[in-house]
Amino acid sequence: MTPQPEQYDVVVLGAGPAGENVADRTRAAGLSTVIVESQLVGGECSYWACIPSKALLRPGSALAHVRALPGAKQAVNGGLDTAAVLAYRDEFTSHWHDDGQVEWLRSAGIDLVRGHGRLAGERAVLVDDERLLTARHAVAVCTGSRPALPHIPGLAEAHPWTSRDATSSAVVPPRLAVVGGGVVAVEMAAAWRSLGSEVTVLARGGRLLGRMESFAGELVAEGLREAGVDVRFHTEVTALHRDGPVTLTLGGDGELVADQVLYATGRLPRTDDIGMESIGLSPGNWLDVDDSCLVKTVQGGWLYAVGDVNHRNLLTHQGKYQARIAGAAIVARARGEQPDTSVRWGEYAASADTAGPPQVVFTEPEAAAVGLTLDAAERAGLRVRAIDYELGQVSGASLYTDGYQGRARIVLDLERRVVVGATFVGPAVAELLHSATVAVVGEVPIDRLWHAVPAFPTISEVWLRLLETCRDSG
Template identity: 55%
Template sequence: MSTQEIDVVVLGAGPAGENVADRVVRAGLSVAIVESERAGGECSYWACIPSKALLRPVELRAAADRMPGVREVLDGSGDGSVDADAVLARRDEFVHHFDDSSQADWIGSTGALLVRGRGRLSGERRVEVDHDDGTTTSLAATRAVVVATGSVPTMPPVNGIHDVGAWTNREATGAPRVPGSMIILGGGAVGCELATAWRRLGSSVTLVQHGERLLPTMEPAAGERVLSSLRDDGVDVRLGTSVSAVRRDGSTVHATLDDGGEVTADEFVVAAGRRPGTRGVGLDTVGMRDGDVLPVDDTTLVTGVDGEWLYAVGDCTDRAKLTHMGKYQARACADVIVARSKGETAMLGGRYAKTATTAERTAVTQVVFTDPQVAAVGLTERAARDAGLDVESVSYDIGSTAGGSLQADGYSGLATIVVDRERRVVVGATLVGQDVTDMLHAATVMVVGEVPLERLWHAVPSFPTMSEVWLRLLESYGL
């Protein structure tokens, strides 16, 4: 077996891997990107893109029902119904009917080489790719190997879970029809989004959450408002319990709960977390354990591996597991690899040096596309206090602004900022309500830029928009 030399080998052609490859190629290095499934990765086919394609139509219908002059020209049912077949057809268009040829063509257009097969480390700077036809390609990276293999769903220790045809996010976002009923295990972002989409598309949904609230890593008010909305939609939300056993009897799944109850449905959906997609990647050849989370330093180098050649980005690392954060890491990773190839000192590259720690650890952004939407950046009040900060939390009703009241009849929304009293800067913000997602970036700039409150006072929001809430929050704080 001959060995092909190439500057950089990237394992995984998802958003993070693609961004590394594109940026490195544009700097003049050669790149091979290895993918065993579809070019474009989880986000493009089974996660971010299809889930939002399912959610946007039902979100628009709910918004229309809140707007006089619009709701009257709909079907008059007032039940929030949509044409489910049309929604699923549009979802299929967004995932290109699971054909990745356009993504593969884009990779080729960048100058990177797409290698189809299962890539694995075989030693320092060495990667072997096993192809479906039984052949193997050997690659030698002269500069770096980047692991960008993402994450896979975690299957909790539930008796019978492997025998009932349990769905993960893949089956749940790619279903060809609306199930009559489903049980969703997990009340985080994925579980809440799936419950919102499928209930409004016509499925009967039971959501089981082991904790006492939904969206447990976010501000409590966010989970409370999403809980209220789901229940108003008719979702049977069970808090403080979990599923101990499942069995399938013909077409029906029977789920036994920890509290002794039983729930039945057509499908059983697991949305209870994810683990790094590093099994079978050959970590044992570089002194690590198969399936490990990859710890990285602020240059995205995998710690504990000598030689400054093994990098990792995205969900397989110990950093924030979100597509946009993986792409951010990828840009930093590419800049570091290029700088080191030129013999330059590389500490996250010039543009990342000052803000990387903030962006990665204290200013992570997240949006949950439920109704109400939840958009957050930085620290919650509790997380800030746990970090030893002296903070004050301030909230304001978005519906009390002119922009909010114009946005929808009976607009219900809440904006919260967490202020570091000593430095007088915003360290966290959470927005809950219809159409709040595009307001998040303003908060992100506040947090990442550590903009003093006194300066924010002069960032005058346009009237009448919902952004007026930023002024009201400052006034409530006392400026």
């Protein structure tokens, strides 16, 4: 028997950061909004990704900085207090309870329905086969992504960690094997090494952080090795066997025994069981959207896909950015307006999430980047030049910590004389990133950037040095 429909203006499927922000925008504009969530309100970022991972990484980073600073390092005795670090992490995840997030939804006037939601035809979501929610104006799919696991003999029986396990474990594995070379792999290798694990990173390719400038991966690998991580390149796992510990068979290079293995080998969309077939789409696929996050292949202008699920960029801050755009578009269309998504920097066009949005890798050293790498810019047909500078030569950096080492690069579009990419690697460089993002997204001419004077003596003085190098070299 079909449940009696409960009608809203907007139905949001998924209560992660993207879903919460879509709902906030539509409800604030006066549209009745309900959000459906089968797990914790707040989603991956709050409980299993950004927040817990940074809580695990920050104590080790702080200790490394203190140990490199004369006068402060003499005050340090011993290593991290593991129990205190894990407790710190647990506090930031609210001990995996979502009471605070639920209260925020209530205060914002957003209804919450707990359960597994599935699309049930046009403008309809069925929750646990018990409640039918219908939308006058829009359904927003904000279901995120999940870890991708390869098909390898023995993998399922080995019960590997995924990113969720790696950020939430209450136990430090004596020996941890990390399969992968991306952000999750290097961050979790750094975190668990700082807590005492013997960590081995197994990367199939010849570098880490393959989407960043090559020097970023090189310096992060060097930092991991200095911390005691065994980093191996061109290494493929062909089979696993668990008999207490896990034995990993390595193609052409023997075996590795670990107490736990983390697979950090990519992400897949959470669209395999959300009723995609009811609207003529294939389950398990990414959803292709326009710049307002409206799904292109669904007629009627009612289905949106926001955040990881549309595969434009798998970063929390970009999902929130898309949510602000989508929310504005939903509201405009509900009012009978036709939002102009052709305006490049308009209110309804998510134009800043396709060409290298800002990202930080919170290892030691940190790696931060925005925009295009040199290779990507050249592949895009731009006439560009890279301007590099050693961060250790900047006064603020040398004062920050003894023996500061790092590197900065901007990628200059020689035709338009604007910065189209920037990468920084070194201790505490994350705070340099927003200035670079403003320069790249705002397309600020370098002749104008010359007048944006960085404070002395800060690490941001590297901007002056980069622009001087650019000017002096023509």
